[in-house]
Amino acid sequence: MLRVDRLNVIFGLGAAKNHAVKDVSFTAARGDSFGLVGESGSGKSTVLNCISGLLANWDGTIEVDGSPVFHKRHMSFYRKVQMVFQDPYGSLHPRHTIDQTLKEPIAIHRLGDANRRVDRVLREVGLGPRFRFRYPHQLSGGQRQRVAVARALILEPEIILLDEPTSALDVSIQAEVLNLLQEIRAERNLTYVLVSHDLAVVSHMCDRIAVMNRGETVEIIDRRQLQSGSLKERYTRQLLTASKGYDRAAIDQFQDF
Amino acid sequence: MTRKQKIQGARAWLLTDTPDSAFQAAAGRFYLGLLEFFHNRLAVVGLLIILALITTAIFAPQIAPFDPVATDLANRLQPLSAHHWFGTDEMGRDIFSRIVWGSRLTLYVIILVAVIAAPVGILVGTVSGYFGGSIDTVLMRITDIFLAFPKLILALAFVAALGPGIENAIIAISITSWPPYARIARAETLTIRNSDFIRAIRLQGAGPLRIITKHIMPLCLSSLIVRVTLDMAGIILTAAGLGFLGLGAQPPSPEWGAMTSAGRSFILDQWWLITMPGTAIFVVSLAFNLLGDGLREVLDPKSDS
Numbered sequence: 001m002l003r004v005d006r007l008n009v010i011f012g013l014g015a016a017k018n019h020a021v022k023d024v025s026f027t028a029a030r031g032d033s034f035g036l037v038g039e040s041g042s043g044k045s046t047v048l049n050c051i052s053g054l055l056a057n058w059d060g061t062i063e064v065d066g067s068p069v070f071h072k073r074h075m076s077f078y079r080k081v082q083m084v085f086q087d088p089y090g091s092l093h094p095r096h097t098i099d100q101t102l103k104e105p106i107a108i109h110r111l112g113d114a115n116r117r118v119d120r121v122l123r124e125v126g127l128g129p130r131f132r133f134r135y136p137h138q139l140s141g142g143q144r145q146r147v148a149v150a151r152a153l154i155l156e157p158e159i160i161l162l163d164e165p166t167s168a169l170d171v172s173i174q175a176e177v178l179n180l181l182q183e184i185r186a187e188r189n190l191t192y193v194l195v196s197h198d199l200a201v202v203s204h205m206c207d208r209i210a211v212m213n214r215g216e217t218v219e220i221i222d223r224r225q226l227q228s229g230s231l232k233e234r235y236t237r238q239l240l241t242a243s244k245g246y247d248r249a250a251i252d253q254f255q256d257f
Numbered sequence: 258m259t260r261k262q263k264i265q266g267a268r269a270w271l272l273t274d275t276p277d278s279a280f281q282a283a284a285g286r287f288y289l290g291l292l293e294f295f296h297n298r299l300a301v302v303g304l305l306i307i308l309a310l311i312t313t314a315i316f317a318p319q320i321a322p323f324d325p326v327a328t329d330l331a332n333r334l335q336p337l338s339a340h341h342w343f344g345t346d347e348m349g350r351d352i353f354s355r356i357v358w359g360s361r362l363t364l365y366v367i368i369l370v371a372v373i374a375a376p377v378g379i380l381v382g383t384v385s386g387y388f389g390g391s392i393d394t395v396l397m398r399i400t401d402i403f404l405a406f407p408k409l410i411l412a413l414a415f416v417a418a419l420g421p422g423i424e425n426a427i428i429a430i431s432i433t434s435w436p437p438y439a440r441i442a443r444a445e446t447l448t449i450r451n452s453d454f455i456r457a458i459r460l461q462g463a464g465p466l467r468i469i470t471k472h473i474m475p476l477c478l479s480s481l482i483v484r485v486t487l488d489m490a491g492i493i494l495t496a497a498g499l500g501f502l503g504l505g506a507q508p509p510s511p512e513w514g515a516m517t518s519a520g521r522s523f524i525l526d527q528w529w530l531i532t533m534p535g536t537a538i539f540v541v542s543l544a545f546n547l548l549g550d551g552l553r554e555v556l557d558p559k560s561d562s
Contacts, residue, residue, distance in 0.1 A: 052460055078462035091453035095475050097282050104471075105461040130275040133282040138274060148457075155461065 001030040001191045002051070002159055007060035009046050009215075020046050021058070022215045028208075030158070033185060033192040035206030037199060037239070043215040044195045048161050051193065052083045064159065079109060082152035086164040088144035092136040098122075098147050099132045105155050117154060125150045126180060142173035146180065153184065162194040166201060178204060199243040203227060211236045213257050290555045300551020306544035314360040323351035325358040326509045334527050344529040347519065348509075352533050355511035359534065362512045363541060366427055366496045367489050373431035375485050378438020379477055383469050385439070386446025397443070403436040408491075409498055416504040423512070426505040430495050434488060441484055445477040479556035487549035490542035497538050513538050 009021040021043045028034040036044040049055040051062055053073045062069050064080055085091040092101055102118045111117065119129060125146040136144055145165065152160050165181065166174040178201065185192055196202050202209055203226045211218040211233070219233045231237050235257045241250050272289075276282040295301060313320060323341075329349035337344045343352035385396040403411070415429035449455060450473065458472055499505035500514025508515065513534040520530030 054456055054460065075462050078460060081460075083457070083460050085453040085457060087453055091457050093454045093458075093472060097279060099279055104458060104463070108462050108467065133276040133279055134274070135282065135286070151457065151461075 001032070001065060002028045002034075002193065003061070003063040004047070004051065005061040005063075007047060007050060007058055007062065009043070009050060009055065009058045011057075020215050021050070023060075024210075024212070024215075024217050026208075026210050026217070026220060028159075028191050028193060030191055031185075031189045032208070033194060033206045035202040035209035036193065036195045036212060037197060037202050037209055038212035039197060039239075041214075042212040044212050045163055046215075047212075048083070048163050048193065048195050052081065052161050053077070075109070079155045080157055081159045081161065082155060082157040083161040083163065084145070084148050084152050084165045087168050088141050088148055089136075089168070091148050092144055094136055097133050097135055098127075098139075101136075101147065102151055102154055105151065109155060111155075121150045121154050124153065124184065140173075141169050142177060145169060145173075145177050149177075149180065149184070153188075156188075157190070159191045159193065162192060164196055165194070167196065167198065174201070181205070199226065199240060211239065218257075294551050294555045297551040297554060299547045300554075303544040303547030303549075303551065306540060307548060310360050310364065310541055310544070313357055314364045317357050317361055321351075321354035321357040323354040325350060325355045325511045328509075334523065334530075336527075337529060343533040344527070346516070346530050347523065350509075352516075352529065355516060356513070356534060356537050359511040359513045359516065359537070362423065362506055362510065363493060363496070366423070366430070367492050369427045370431050370434060370492050371485050371489070373427075374435040375438055375481060377431075378435040379442045379474060379481055381435070382439040382442025382444075383446045383473050383477060386443040387450050387465065387469055387473060393443075396439070400436045400439045403433065404440075406433075408433045409495055412495055412499060413502070413504065416499060421504045421507060423506040423510070426496060426499045429499070430492055433495075434492065437488075438481055438484065441480060442477045445480060446473050449473055449476055483549055483553040483556055486545055486552055489545035489549070493538060493542050493545070 004027070005025045007021055007024045008019070011018045011020055024043070024047055026034060036047060038044045046055065050058040053069075056071045058071075064077065069077060092098075096104075099118060102121065103114045106112070106114045106117055118132065122129060122132060127143060127146050127150070131139065131143065131147075136147070139147065145168075149165075162181070166177050169177060181192070182205065184190065192205070194202065194205050203223055206223060208220060208222050209226060210220045213235055218235045219231070221231060221236065225231060226240070229237075229240065231240065234255075238254055238257075241247070242254070270281065271285045273281070273285065276285060327350065329345070332341075332345050332349040333347055335341050335345040335349075341351050341353065343356065346352055346355070381396050381400065385393045385400075406414075411433045412426070412429040415432055416425050419425040419428065455468060455472060458468060463472075496505055497512075497514025497517070500512040500516075501518040503515070503518065506512030506515055508519075516534035517531050517538070520527070520532075520534070523530045
């Protein structure tokens with residue numbers, strides 16, 4: 001469904017040159033959930049921005065549904081690939097009601113039948129019709145993120161890119177949103193690409209996971225490996241240890257990679 | 258249902274957390290803004306003065322007791338009296354009637370300037386801020402050129418080139434007052450354009466036209482409305498200044514600036530000639546400033562909680 005081959009991103013020129021993504025390759029089949037994990041600055045969000053089209057200065061190949069995408073996206077691309085952003089407080093227009101936010105993509109793609117679509121997608125993400133004419137400031141963080149998911153779903157895409165979808169949320173809300181995402185994926189047979197620094201989230205959500213460090217893929221592992229801890233690379237093991245909480249003895253042994 | 262119950266019902270309808278329609282949501286938001294605005298007493302005073310100005314302008318023929326341009330040399334330079342409330346000027350014209358009719362000219366100037374300058378400013382600013390790069394450079398350098406001249410001097414130059422008259426004064430003031438709006442709109446756009454909600458709409462396939470007009474402009478609009486309202490006082494003063502210099506409205510039209518100019522030579526012996534139109538300019542300018550301050554508290558996104 002999605003194939004990324006030798007993706008390279010370089011920011012800046014000369015001394016300020018920053019090779020943010022180096023030869024990253026992976027594939028995700030239809031219905032798959034693929035995870036990208038790594039520390040801050042490892043380039044995982046940059047990969048996502050290249051796929052979504054927010055970044056244009058990349059080299060390599062990105063294929064969606066068997067056909068390569070170009071730097072300038074065609075309108076049909078947006079109906080196939082949608083994205084959910086990290087910060088639910090910044091991703092909704094503050095002066096638009098939920099109704100307006102959800103109707104906008106329908107108007108752009110001239111799909112018609114707006115009221116029924118909005119109503120259905122709101123139910124699907126677990127927000128009733130009573131939320132429909134509220135402004136974002138009248139919603140909680142979790143509710144806003146549900147609206148963001150609804151906005152991604154309304155164009156009926158096949159791939160959804162999730163950029164740390166729960167890291168800005170309360171722990172109690174995180175599980176709710178993750179379960180919602182899982183249900184929707186099963187129901188619609190969607191392909192997910194999930195970026196996260198949280199290994200627990202990734203192991204809950206993803207079948208296969210690419211571990212990234214300094215712009216490179218360290219290794220690609222599956223969920224079973226992550227849960228059993230049978231990891232090849234030392235960096236991945238260190239990341240796993242770090243994710244288990246603060247441990248003085250473990251931290252003293254950490255290395256820079 | 259009693260009156261009180263009806264009012265309470267309307268309040269509940271406006272303040273509900275679960276509006277049933279887009280109209281109800283918008284009405285509720287407007288009502289909250291209105292409540293906040295009415296907390297500011299001075300702003301309400303400003304609003305009342307401006308409403309009075311508008312009413313005066315509309316009903317000028319009914320309010321003014323005399324013809325504002327009819328000269329009566331036998332009656333020139335009469336002091337304040339029950340017959341001539343604000344006295345008469347050097348041509349024997351009733352000053353009160355002239356001020357009442359002059360309110361039309363004042364409103365005409367500020368409305369036209371706002372209608373011309375604000376859209377130009379917001380368009381230049383948002384386009385320049387959204388696209389950036391060379392478009393931004395070109396548009397902002399043009400803006401800088403206009404900003405580099407003092408407003409009144411540039412307006413004077415334009416009027417001198419176009420010829421005196423109220424229409425040309427309006428064009429000149431409009432040409433000189435859009436650049437600050439462009440600057441404000443650009444600054445707002447720069448903070449908005451990289452926010453996630455703009456990225457989200459871009460990822461849904463929206464083109465620049467839709468993003469600028471439907472997503473960026475509404476967010477720039479509130480600070481722009483505030484700025485335009487605060488600028489109204491400046492516009493009135495510039496129009497009056499042009500009138501004072503003889504480049505705005507031409508005699509015998511009752512423009513307030515031209516009236517102060519005519520009264521200048523009588524300032525020591527017949528003080529009312531210059532004081533009355535001067536006071537009118539002062540009161541209306543002050544009212545716009547007060548209103549602008551009140552609007553800022555309600556509309557400015559930075560003061561939102």
